[in-house]
Amino acid sequence: MKYRISENVIRRLPRYIRQLDVLNAAGVEKVSSGELSLQMGLTASQIRQDLNCFGGFGQQGYGYNIIQLREGIANALGMNKILSAVVIGAGNFGRALIANFKFDECGAELVAAFDVSPEIVGTSISGTPVYHADGLEKYLTENHVDVAVLTLPQSEADAMAELLTKCGVKGIWNFTGMDLDFNDEGTVVENVHLSDSFITMGYYLRCTDEKEAK
Amino acid sequence: MKYRISENVIRRLPRYIRQLDVLNAAGVEKVSSGELSLQMGLTASQIRQDLNCFGGFGQQGYGYNIIQLREGIANALGMNKILSAVVIGAGNFGRALIANFKFDECGAELVAAFDVSPEIVGTSISGTPVYHADGLEKYLTENHVDVAVLTLPQSEADAMAELLTKCGVKGIWNFTGMDLDFNDEGTVVENVHLSDSFITMGYYLRCTDEKEAK
DNA sequence: TAGATTGTTAATCGATTAACAATC
DNA sequence: TAGATTGTTAATCGATTAACAATC
Numbered sequence: 329m330k331y332r333i334s335e336n337v338i339r340r341l342p343r344y345i346r347q348l349d350v351l352n353a354a355g356v357e358k359v360s361s362g363e364l365s366l367q368m369g370l371t372a373s374q375i376r377q378d379l380n381c382f383g384g385f386g387q388q389g390y391g392y393n394i395i396q397l398r399e400g401i402a403n404a405l406g407m408n409k410i411l412s413a414v415v416i417g418a419g420n421f422g423r424a425l426i427a428n429f430k431f432d433e434c435g436a437e438l439v440a441a442f443d444v445s446p447e448i449v450g451t452s453i454s455g456t457p458v459y460h461a462d463g464l465e466k467y468l469t470e471n472h473v474d475v476a477v478l479t480l481p482q483s484e485a486d487a488m489a490e491l492l493t494k495c496g497v498k499g500i501w502n503f504t505g506m507d508l509d510f511n512d513e514g515t516v517v518e519n520v521h522l523s524d525s526f527i528t529m530g531y532y533l534r535c536t537d538e539k540e541a542k
Numbered sequence: 543m544k545y546r547i548s549e550n551v552i553r554r555l556p557r558y559i560r561q562l563d564v565l566n567a568a569g570v571e572k573v574s575s576g577e578l579s580l581q582m583g584l585t586a587s588q589i590r591q592d593l594n595c596f597g598g599f600g601q602q603g604y605g606y607n608i609i610q611l612r613e614g615i616a617n618a619l620g621m622n623k624i625l626s627a628v629v630i631g632a633g634n635f636g637r638a639l640i641a642n643f644k645f646d647e648c649g650a651e652l653v654a655a656f657d658v659s660p661e662i663v664g665t666s667i668s669g670t671p672v673y674h675a676d677g678l679e680k681y682l683t684e685n686h687v688d689v690a691v692l693t694l695p696q697s698e699a700d701a702m703a704e705l706l707t708k709c710g711v712k713g714i715w716n717f718t719g720m721d722l723d724f725n726d727e728g729t730v731v732e733n734v735h736l737s738d739s740f741i742t743m744g745y746y747l748r749c750t751d752e753k754e755a756k
Numbered sequence: 757t758a759g760a761t762t763g764t765t766a767a768t769c770g771a772t773t774a775a776c777a778a779t780c
Numbered sequence: 781t782a783g784a785t786t787g788t789t790a791a792t793c794g795a796t797t798a799a800c801a802a803t804c
Binding site: 574576586588593594602606 | 759760762
């Protein structure tokens with residue numbers, strides 16, 4: 329870590345990892361910033377700048393070794409330090425994440441889910457036990473949990489966020505559709521707004537249509 | 543539309559809409575850029591710049607009328623022109639979107655879902671009929687579909703994307719976790735990478751921890 | 757009118773791109 | 781060595797912020 333790395337750079341790092349994984353799976357061993365730039369739609373300059381925020385992953389005249397670079401970026405992101413995670417709210421969306429989201433590929437381990445519905449409390453989803461939300465506080469004091477995935481109704485989001493921070497949860501992956509802001513605390517909140525994503529797509533889509541209509 | 547509006551601005555517009563909805567629900571009638579800036583963690587300057595990409599929504603000495611501004615932004619985003627959408631792949635994730643995603647609040651209407659699993663083909667999920675994927679091409683030629691929500695395995699993503707563009711689908715909301723790039727076509731692709739979001743959160747989380755450890 | 761707040765221009769800041777010397 | 785490509789500095793570009801005149 330040189331000095332402050334901009335959020336733009338950080339948010340590009342997972343993309344590099346994905347592309348490197350694709351190349352690696354294809355049996356490629358090395359890649360140059362020029363090649364990567366074509367594959368990813370970035371400039372070679374930007375790629376070299378980004379990667380140099382961390383350290384000399386490359387080698388002049390050769391390029392970047394894919395496995396080494398992949399590992400370097402993952403380390404820079406801290407992905408080698410596994411985070412424990414719980415899902416709170418096992419509705420449609422929560423269950424989809426439990427069943428399909430690759431926590432392990434993101435440097436995390438899903439250890440439990442919590443809900444209030446008697447139909448699923450006590451069951452397990454894809455190997456993850458579902459406990460009653462009443463026992464959450466006790467669970468959090470007895471087990472170290474880094475991240476909570478919030479997939480419950482907005483009406484309960486604020487109270488839950490408070491409980492979580494109180495119990496030492498340091499990250500909230502927030503799917504409630506309602507921004508949670510803890511500006512001055514040590515809690516990291518990642519607000520996911522799928523609707524924003526859809527609406528933005530709609531905007532560009534309608535733009536394109538207009539252009540074509542002319 | 544003045545000239546080219548930057549993507550940064552466009553991606554902030556849905557956030558404004560959300561905040562305005564919160565204020566409106568609370569019975570508030572007007573808001574100033576200064577108030578909004580505090581609520582949203584932006585600068586008042588930036589808010590005024592953003593809103594002026596479109597037109598004089600505000601009134602000097604008064605601020606912005608919430609309902610009017612809300613409508614103005616929605617119009618700028620084209621949300622009044624309803625898009626028809628289909629979900630392709632009704633696995634856990636697809637079903638969660640069908641059941642829970644508010645297409646109508648995003649200027650769209652979900653008209654059908656497609657899958658191959660005999661257990662769900664022929665059923666309907668939250669009022670959305672699920673058809674067999676074999677009939678997709680025919681369906682698309684007979685019904686105008688603007689947007690396809692892609693929630694199927696990566697292995698099928700490329701072929702499906704090709705079919706969709708061939709049949710005139712203009713937007714792909716891509717949840718496959720694999721980037722689809724149609725640089726030089728009229729198709730708009732919005733790649734959603736939940737893993738990128740999680741990994742980024744993890745990075746900031748671990749940073750915070752390190753700082754606190756000192 | 758006086759006060760408030762916008763719309764808009766100018767200044768600053770940061771991010772991206774270009775260039776090139778270092779070096780494998 | 782000659783060629784390729786990085787690491788890094790300098791130049792450019794765009795986005796954010798500050799300032800203030802216009803005006804409700």
